[in-house]
Amino acid sequence: MLTTIWTVLSIFGGNKDKTGVEFFLETTRQIIATRRQSKQKYNDFIQLLMDVEKDGDITRDEADIHESHHVNEGEEELESEKKALNVNLVNKQLTEYEILAQAIVFFLAGYETTATTLTFCTYELALNQDIQDKLYEEINSAVDSNGEISYEELARLPYLDAVLSETLRLHPPAQRLARLASTDYKLGETGITLLKGQQIEFPIHGIHHLEEYYPNPFQFNPDRFLPENRHNIIPYTYLPFGAGPRNCIGMRFALLEAKLGLAHIIRKYRFFRTPNTDVPLIYKRSFLLASPKRLLVGIEKRDQ
Numbered sequence: 001m002l003t004t005i006w007t008v009l010s011i012f013g014g015n016k017d018k019t020g021v022e023f024f025l026e027t028t029r030q031i032i033a034t035r036r037q038s039k040q041k042y043n044d045f046i047q048l049l050m051d052v053e054k055d056g057d058i059t060r061d062e063a064d065i066h067e068s069h070h071v072n073e074g075e076e077e078l079e080s081e082k083k084a085l086n087v088n089l090v091n092k093q094l095t096e097y098e099i100l101a102q103a104i105v106f107f108l109a110g111y112e113t114t115a116t117t118l119t120f121c122t123y124e125l126a127l128n129q130d131i132q133d134k135l136y137e138e139i140n141s142a143v144d145s146n147g148e149i150s151y152e153e154l155a156r157l158p159y160l161d162a163v164l165s166e167t168l169r170l171h172p173p174a175q176r177l178a179r180l181a182s183t184d185y186k187l188g189e190t191g192i193t194l195l196k197g198q199q200i201e202f203p204i205h206g207i208h209h210l211e212e213y214y215p216n217p218f219q220f221n222p223d224r225f226l227p228e229n230r231h232n233i234i235p236y237t238y239l240p241f242g243a244g245p246r247n248c249i250g251m252r253f254a255l256l257e258a259k260l261g262l263a264h265i266i267r268k269y270r271f272f273r274t275p276n277t278d279v280p281l282i283y284k285r286s287f288l289l290a291s292p293k294r295l296l297v298g299i300e301k302r303d304q
């Protein structure tokens, strides 16, 4: 796994410089060593991984079996999750190498993707003042007298959810998904048979921009994701977090984090288009993460 990460980072960086990975490896190694020495327990991700290493006893929580992407839920999906999550997961232990690999994936997958989502969201809000105003109204009506928003309150705000979902549709941070066929598989009546060992790629960005799934696909229109319209979205045509048993494990956390961040930012600041705002955006060539050459918007403090 680390070899793959190195390759990916080298491609991103455009050279074979391993300094970034080495920094993460060294930091994680040090954290693990210090904790082992002090025997102090922390309430965080690395501690969870260390506990798995120590106890060697991981069995799946019943609730995990029912997890799947909220708009991609179907019998087939749940069945495949059930199969995947019940296989070979008993008594899995992690080596230190695996702990390091997981920690790096979480650093990479966990930060860049959410930051990119919020960046694209501010861009769309800058271009669509009416949508920004509507979002501001919704958020303002939900905060308490201390300016705080509870988890329950955040989760029930339909327009905030719709704005982020539409951002993830129009600008999915991950461009593609990949799977390896574990067996020969005939694709319905298409005449196509996937061969065992073949890699299959799913162009998320392309699927999200097809007129037949999303009318007027290049328009930023959060209404598509409002509760009364959501049923129009065909399962597996909305894939910002992937799908199936190997979909994004950080999805719920990412949505919570992005919603909380956005709510606090929008309450205090307004985004707007400037002469330097590129419309449309100009992208760098990238095989994995969407990355514009530059993304400039104006920002001003709101009168409170």
Ligand code: HEM
Residues within 6 Å of the ligand: 105, 106, 109, 110, 111, 113, 114, 117, 172, 173, 174, 177, 178, 239, 240, 241, 242, 243, 244, 245, 246, 247, 248, 249, 250, 251, 253, 254, 255
């Ligand atoms: C807006 C934010 C995010 C987006 C758009 C995103 C997107 C994705 C996508 C498309 C995949 C591949 C899923 C598939 O192949 O079906 C993935 C996998 C993954 N993501 Fe995220 N992600 C986000 C945030 C996070 C966060 C916050 C974390 C961790 C805290 C995280 C951890 C992971 C991990 C560990 C995997 C690999 C899962 C596996 O292979 O089983 N992601 N993510």
